[in-house]
Amino acid sequence: MKISDFNQDRELQFYIDKQGKEQSKIVEPGLIGKIKFHTLSKELLNKVSAVINTGKAIEYDELTYKVIPIITNVEMDISLQDFKALLSLPPNNLFIQFIDQINNQFINLVQRVNKFKQDISKVNNEINESIKNLPKDIKDKVEEAQMTDEDKLKKLEQLYSEEKDSKKKHDLLLQVAKLQLLIENKDKKE
Known part of the structure; x- marks a missing residue:
């Protein structure tokens, strides 16, 4: 799937309702294909970290542009400038929902990584505390093993x-x- 697939116009559709009155409704475009969110892995985290930790401040739209192909199967076949235009004036509700899901996934990813780091830190602290409470001869052997x-x-x-x-x-x-x-x-x- 390509990001340009979202760049479709909505249509105004006319129809006759059950009472015989002429009505109209806006119809969202249908997308062909599925969007897959990639499974969290060390490689994926490294790629996302490389985008985030460039050493300079990165704007939301550029970050989103770079993160989408990393965490999904969506191909970025438009320029950053065109993507910024899509973000500022979304072509349809499907695009808005997609960007919302990207934001949710990215936030979830960051929270999971932070929680994982906190859990590791907590376990390390507990291990160190347990080592401190060991008898001296066992403590020396543990320190020697490290x-x-x-x-x-x-x-x-x-x-x-x-x-x-x-x-x-x-x-x-x-x-x-x-x-x-x-x-x-x-x-x-x-």
């Missing part, structure tokens, strides 16, 4: 330099060597 290999290496090197016992120092040296080898192999793969 460390990068480079951070673990620094910690082992520090423990090695502080250790006085030669047996423990030897064990720490072996751990340092294994970790350095692991990091070097990882760097080669990248």
